[in-house]
Amino acid sequence: MTREQGTDDQRAEVGARRTVDSPEVLKALAHPLRLRILRHLGAKGPATSTTLAAALGENTGTLSYHLRMLERAGLIEDIPERSGGRERWWRGVRGLDIRRPPQGELTDAERAVSAELDRLRLEEDVELARRFTAEQAESEGWMRGSRSLVHLTKDELNALHDDYVALLARYARGPEEAPPDARPVLLRWFGLPADLD
Template sequence: MTDTPSPADAEGAGNDGGDGDGSVSLDPRTLRGLAHPLRIRLLAALREHGPATASGLAARLGESSGATSYHLRQLAAHGFVEDDPERGTARERWWRAAHRGTRFDAGTFLSHPDPEVRGAIGLFARGVALHHAAELDSWVTRLDDWSQEWQGSFDLSDFSLRLTPARARALRTELHAVLESYRDPAPAPEEPEAEPVRVHLHVIPRTTD
C-alpha cells in the first residue's frame, strides 16, 4: 500500500470518519472531490509531511498559494482535510489530513451509471500515476545525494505474469500483507539510519496486440 491516494487503497495520516484502519472509503461525491491532480498532491503532502499552511504547500509543490488555498478548501468540503487547531492562528490557517488513507472499489465505480463518476475515476487514477512518476523521477535525479547503503537498497523491477483477474487480486492482497508486515509506527532508537520509504505497487493487465 502507499501513502498517496490510489485506486486500490492508500494510507497516510489522521483517523477520523473512516474504516476500521483509519482510512476513508470513497463514494461518488467524494471521488469527484478528489479527482484533481493538485488535490491528490496536496493530500499526499499532508499525509507524508504532516500539517502545513497553503503557502507552505505552495512552496513545496511549486504552485501558487491561491491555487493551493482554493483546492485545500475543496478537499475540506469533501472531508479529506481539516483545520489543525494546535497550529492555526488568526492570521494563518494550518491544514492536516483527516484520514490515514483512501479506499474504493474501482470495479464498482467503473460500472456506475453516471458518466461523470466513471470519468472521475480516470482523472483520479491518472493523477495518482503522475504523482508516482514524479516521486520516482525525484529519487533518480537525486540518487547521488544518498549513501551507498541506500543506493544499493532501492528497486526498479518489473515483472510480466499471466494471471486471471481473480489471481491478480490475490497477488495484490498478498503483496499488501507483506508490506504491512514491514510497517512500524516509528524506527527503534537502535535504527538511526531508518528513513521514510515509498513503495509503489502497480498491477495492470496488458494486451497481447
C-alpha cells in the same frame, strides 16, 4: 522492538483503516494541485495554507480553496491544537484505503473525472519510472523495485492486491511518527494480464 512488532498506536491505526470509494473523493483527487498538496502533506507533514503556498509556488487564496475541497472529501483535516486565529494547520487523513467505485455505478461525468485522475496519475507514474531508471544506481539503496510474471486466477489477483494494501498499512506512518532516518518513499503496484496483446 522490531519493526514487525510496531507500537500499539501503529497497530490501532492499521486496524482503523477506512475504505473510501465515493465519486466525490475521485472528483477531489482529479486536480493536479490537490494531488501536489496531498503529496506535500504526506511527505513533509502538517502545513498551513501560507507554508503550502510558498512550498508549491501558489497564492494562499488558491491554496485555501483547494484545501477546503480536500477537507470536504475527507482527505485532509485541520489540527485544532496547532491552529489559532485565522491560521489553520492541515494534515492528511491517515488510514484511508482509496478505491475506485465500480465503473458501472458511475455517471458519464464521474467516469470523465475518473479518466482525468487516471491521466494525472499516469503522468506522475511515468515520471517516477524515468527517475527510477536514471537515478537508481546512485540512490545508495533507497530505490528498490521488482518485476514479475505469475499465473493467477482473478480471485488470487484480488487477494494479492489486498495483501499488498495490508502490507502497506503495516508500514504506513506519517512524517510526524517517522524516525529521524526515515524518508518519504513513493510506492506503486499494479497488475494486468500479459496476454492482452
